[in-house]
Amino acid sequence: xxxxxxxxxxxxxxxxxxxxxxxxxxxxxxxxxxxxxxxxxxxxxxxxxxxxxxxxxxxxxxxxxxxxxxxxxxxxxxxxxxxxxxxxxxxxxxxxxxxxxxxxxxxxxxxxxxxxxxxxxxxxxxxxxxxxxxxxxxxxxxxxxxxxxxxxxxxxxxxxxxxxxxxxxxxxxxxxxxxxxxxxxxxxxxxxxxxxxxxxxxxxxxxxxxxxxxxxxxxxxxxxxxxxxxxxxxxxxxxxxxxxxxxxxxxxxxxxxxxxxxxxxxxxxxxxxxxxxxxxxxxxxxxxxxxxxxxxxxxxxxxxxxxxxxxxxxxxxxxxxxxxxxxxxxxxxxxxxxxxxxxxxxxxxxxx
Amino acid sequence: xxxxxxxxxxxxxxxxxxxxxxxxxxxxxxxxxxxxxxxxxxxxxxxxxxxxxxxxxxxxxxxxxxxxxxxxxxxxxxxxxxxxxxxxxxxxxxxxxxxxxxxxxxxxxxxxxxxxxxxxxxxxxxxxxxxxxxxxxxxxxxxxxxxxxxxxxxxxxxxxxxxxxxxxxxxxxxxxxxxxxxxxxxxxxxxxxxxxxxxxxxxxxxxxxxxxxxxxxxxxxxxxxxxxxxxxxxxxxxxxxxxxxxxxxxxxxxxxxxxxxxxxxxxxxxxxxxxxxxxxxxxxxxxxxxxxxxxxxxxxxxxxxxxxxxxxxxxxxxxxxxxxxxxxxxxxxxxxxxxxxxxxxxxxxxxx
Numbered sequence: 001x002x003x004x005x006x007x008x009x010x011x012x013x014x015x016x017x018x019x020x021x022x023x024x025x026x027x028x029x030x031x032x033x034x035x036x037x038x039x040x041x042x043x044x045x046x047x048x049x050x051x052x053x054x055x056x057x058x059x060x061x062x063x064x065x066x067x068x069x070x071x072x073x074x075x076x077x078x079x080x081x082x083x084x085x086x087x088x089x090x091x092x093x094x095x096x097x098x099x100x101x102x103x104x105x106x107x108x109x110x111x112x113x114x115x116x117x118x119x120x121x122x123x124x125x126x127x128x129x130x131x132x133x134x135x136x137x138x139x140x141x142x143x144x145x146x147x148x149x150x151x152x153x154x155x156x157x158x159x160x161x162x163x164x165x166x167x168x169x170x171x172x173x174x175x176x177x178x179x180x181x182x183x184x185x186x187x188x189x190x191x192x193x194x195x196x197x198x199x200x201x202x203x204x205x206x207x208x209x210x211x212x213x214x215x216x217x218x219x220x221x222x223x224x225x226x227x228x229x230x231x232x233x234x235x236x237x238x239x240x241x242x243x244x245x246x247x248x249x250x251x252x253x254x255x256x257x258x259x260x261x262x263x264x265x266x267x268x269x270x271x272x273x274x275x276x277x278x279x280x281x282x283x284x285x286x287x288x289x290x291x292x293x294x295x296x297x298x299x300x301x302x303x304x305x306x307x308x309x310x311x312x313x314x315x316x317x318x319x320x321x322x323x324x325x326x327x328x329x330x331x332x333x334x335x336x337x338x339x340x341x342x343x344x345x346x347x348x349x350x351x352x
Numbered sequence: 353x354x355x356x357x358x359x360x361x362x363x364x365x366x367x368x369x370x371x372x373x374x375x376x377x378x379x380x381x382x383x384x385x386x387x388x389x390x391x392x393x394x395x396x397x398x399x400x401x402x403x404x405x406x407x408x409x410x411x412x413x414x415x416x417x418x419x420x421x422x423x424x425x426x427x428x429x430x431x432x433x434x435x436x437x438x439x440x441x442x443x444x445x446x447x448x449x450x451x452x453x454x455x456x457x458x459x460x461x462x463x464x465x466x467x468x469x470x471x472x473x474x475x476x477x478x479x480x481x482x483x484x485x486x487x488x489x490x491x492x493x494x495x496x497x498x499x500x501x502x503x504x505x506x507x508x509x510x511x512x513x514x515x516x517x518x519x520x521x522x523x524x525x526x527x528x529x530x531x532x533x534x535x536x537x538x539x540x541x542x543x544x545x546x547x548x549x550x551x552x553x554x555x556x557x558x559x560x561x562x563x564x565x566x567x568x569x570x571x572x573x574x575x576x577x578x579x580x581x582x583x584x585x586x587x588x589x590x591x592x593x594x595x596x597x598x599x600x601x602x603x604x605x606x607x608x609x610x611x612x613x614x615x616x617x618x619x620x621x622x623x624x625x626x627x628x629x630x631x632x633x634x635x636x637x638x639x640x641x642x643x644x645x646x647x648x649x650x651x652x653x654x655x656x657x658x659x660x661x662x663x664x665x666x667x668x669x670x671x672x673x674x675x676x677x678x679x680x681x682x683x684x685x686x687x688x689x690x691x692x693x694x695x696x697x698x699x700x701x702x703x704x
Contacts, residue, residue: 291515
């Protein structure tokens with residue numbers, strides 16, 4: 001169906017002609033056309049909540065670079081926003097909730113947002129994007145992990161020391177589990193709606209799983225990611241990404257997701273040795289490398305491709321989101337390098 | 353010689369009656385007596401540079417808690433300060449250099465500080481502390497890793513995105529290696545002077561090794577930690593601590609240090625399985641747990657002791673420095689728990 005199915009084939013660990021590549025936050029502030037749309041929208045949340053504008057910025061990087069997937073322009077905090085916590089996103093400061101969770105009562109009062117009534121703008125954006133994409137490349141839907149959402153909802157914004165949420169974790173674990181369970185249910189319904197609207201794959205971003213101890217991660221984050229993966233039930237491929245989760249790749253692979261997202265601290269070849277052929281791997285260039293000269297970008301991207309080798313099941317990406325100060329020309333170099341170098345690696349393995 | 357040699361015995365992986373414990377930043381702002389001395393000193397650097405005051409705060413936590421080691425009160429940035437970068441430490445903001453390294457010329461101009469002429473206040477503090485300790489517990493000396501020092505010297509303070517140092521790493525690797533080599537030489541001389549003055553063990557803090565890719569860590573951080581360990585040459589035990597280095601424990605253990613410091617993301621029992629009996633392990637309670645209720649502190653500390661098991665070679669510590677908001681009473685509970693619970697675990701293994 002899709003004219004470019006490399007991304008979905010790699011997620012299913014099927015052979016590809018070249019390694020697919022997309023870039024976390026590829027629709028973002030490093031693109032002047034994004035900044036222009038963003039300015040027209042007025043603020044970040046309006047951009048998220050206006051399907052026509054979300055569609056516009058989603059497609060911008062695809063017009064510039066031969067990326068192998070689109071990802072719906074949105075934010076992981078749409079769910080807590082729909083739960084009534086009053087989200088605002090201040091550039092340079094980050095997200096803030098007007099009504100963070102401060103008591104057991106605050107948590108018990110929360111309901112599960114309806115994916116169409118309360119979060120319909122995301123499904124609508126997906127429908128619009130799918131129409132515009134016209135089956136050229138697949139579209140990724142996403143959500144935050146329950147643990148990651150809980151950190152923002154309890155801290156009231158971007159955690160620094162994660163004081164409040166960790167205190168709840170150790171002093172009131174049952175209450176935190178109650179919140180996480182609710183968020184897992186809300187996220188599952190949300191991803192199912194995104195899939196119904198047309199998302200070809202979904203990714204779960206566990207941005208803050210890596211601040212936990214191994215025990216706490218396996219009790220408070222991973223089971224709730226698994227809950228979502230179970231609910232989505234392989235209707236489409238699932239990618240689980242815990243930033244700072246390199247120590248736990250084996251147990252993350254065990255939850256039944258299609259792929260693991262890797263940050264840049266893990267060597268992708270070693271990661272593959274550890275998890276074998278059970279899952280695809282997505283990653284993992286240090287985004288800082290995009291500030292370097294072309295020679296360094298080419299060298300480092302090629303090193304990752306060589307480390308993974310000519311196996312099926314690699315999706316190239318950064319290890320974290322691209323930052324606003326990157327020259328788009330360097331992204332063009334990266335995407336071209338991934339396609340060209342991987343095609344050569346795959347070809348030579350075939351004939352080797 | 354020492355009336356309490358648990359810490360040194362554990363570093364040598366010899367049997368102990370109870371697991372030794374000390375706390376990173378144990379002489380610090382969570383203690384009212386520290387805040388009083390600090391106020392008398394006027395500022396943090398004066399406190400570091402006045403041996404009598406550094407000695408006073410070093411001993412404060414030992415007067416309160418039955419800790420198994422003292423660590424000289426100092427800062428990892430004394431070396432760049434002695435190199436003329438103009439260090440200031442602003443509470444709540446962090447370290448700042450008046451003259452960060454901005455060019456190749458800035459780097460070529462740097463010399464190796466003389467440990468007695470330029471950094472004699474640290475050796476003098478050590479001599480004073482050793483006299484006051486009167487062989488009750490061993491004293492730890494320390495330095496920062498060359499990579500970690502380089503991040504501060506190039507960024508000009510606490511890195512957030514480590515933009516400048518990573519750009520140098522990828523665009524001018526030879527220049528960065530030149531700086532790291534100089535810092536390794538300076539740090540080796542500095543630790544040797546601390547050992548001559550009486551330090552019974554030394555620790556190398558690689559606070560920012562964990563922000564690197566696996567390749568970059570093994571090229572730009574670990575070899576320079578090894579350089580220092582080689583130079584110290586087992587005159588006293590050495591502890592290498594890379595925060596966020598849980599993925600690399602095997603290669604860190606290979607450099608010949610006596611012990612690895614662990615942050616809290618690694619399970620200490622799994623870490624021991626990975627590195628075997630080659631090295632001792634130091635860690636690794638999440639400092640956030642000290643904000644929880646006593647029951648949680650006791651449970652989590654005991655879980656770490658149980659995970660390590662009744663083998664020789666464990667030094668209990670936090671996975672990172674204690675924060676200023678901790679109630680000293682919770683440190684008392686922690687230290688008591690470690691001694692009591694570990695004695696029971698070790699006893700029952702002996703008779704089991």
